[in-house]
Amino acid sequence: MEFKGTTDPIAAEGWIRSLEIIFDFMQLTDADKVRCTIFMLRDDARVWWEGARLTVDLATLTWAEFKEAFYAKYFTVDHKTRLARDFLELRQGDLTVAEYVRRFERGCYFVPMITSQPGEELKHFTEGLRPAICHDVRLSRVTTFREAVDQSLMSERDRNKMVKEAQNKKLSYKGRDQQEPGKKKSIPGQYPGK
Known part of the structure; x- marks a missing residue:
C-alpha cells in the first residue's frame, strides 16, 4: 500500500487510517509503525520525507510525531479548517x-467540539436533515x-x-383511461342499443 503523495488531504488521511488499522491488527510498536510507513513512501512523498527526516531524530521518532509531520505536509490547518466549515454548513439537500x-460521519472527525457532546451531535445531525x-x-x-x-433511514424508505x-x-x-379509443365504456346495468 504505497503512498506517492497527493494534493487531496482526505486521501492522505485515509492512507494513514488504513495503515493504523493494519498496525493495530499486527500490534506493531511505534518504531515499527514508523519504519513500515517510511518504507511505503514513493515519488513525491519520498522526496518530502528525505527533507523532513533531517528535522527529526529517527531513533526516538514516535508514531504520533511522524503523523504530526505527515499531516503538516499533507493535511494542513487550512484544509482542516475548510473541512470543519463544510461540516458545520452540511445539509442533506438532495x-x-x-x-x-x-x-456527516466523515465531518465529525474534524469538529470534535460537536461530536464529543452527544446532544450537540444529535442536534447538528437533525438540523441538517431535509424538513420532511x-x-x-x-x-x-x-x-x-x-x-x-x-429513524431517518426508515422515514426515507417509507x-x-x-x-x-x-x-x-x-x-x-x-x-x-387510454383503453381502445372510440369505444364507449359500458356502465353496469345499461343495455346497449336502448
Whole structure:
C-alpha cells in the first residue's frame, strides 16, 4: 500500500487510517509503525520525507510525531479548517439519508467540539436533515445519533415507498383511461342499443 503523495488531504488521511488499522491488527510498536510507513513512501512523498527526516531524530521518532509531520505536509490547518466549515454548513439537500450520514460521519472527525457532546451531535445531525425527513424523525423519542440515523433511514424508505405507490396508481389509472379509443365504456346495468 504505497503512498506517492497527493494534493487531496482526505486521501492522505485515509492512507494513514488504513495503515493504523493494519498496525493495530499486527500490534506493531511505534518504531515499527514508523519504519513500515517510511518504507511505503514513493515519488513525491519520498522526496518530502528525505527533507523532513533531517528535522527529526529517527531513533526516538514516535508514531504520533511522524503523523504530526505527515499531516503538516499533507493535511494542513487550512484544509482542516475548510473541512470543519463544510461540516458545520452540511445539509442533506438532495442527498439520500445514507449519503448525508456518510458525509456527516466523515465531518465529525474534524469538529470534535460537536461530536464529543452527544446532544450537540444529535442536534447538528437533525438540523441538517431535509424538513420532511426531520419532521418524521420522532425527535422527542430519539436520544442518540444512531437512533436518529435509523429513524431517518426508515422515514426515507417509507416516503420513497409512498411515492412509488402513488406513481403506480397514477400509471394504472392512465392505462385504464387510454383503453381502445372510440369505444364507449359500458356502465353496469345499461343495455346497449336502448
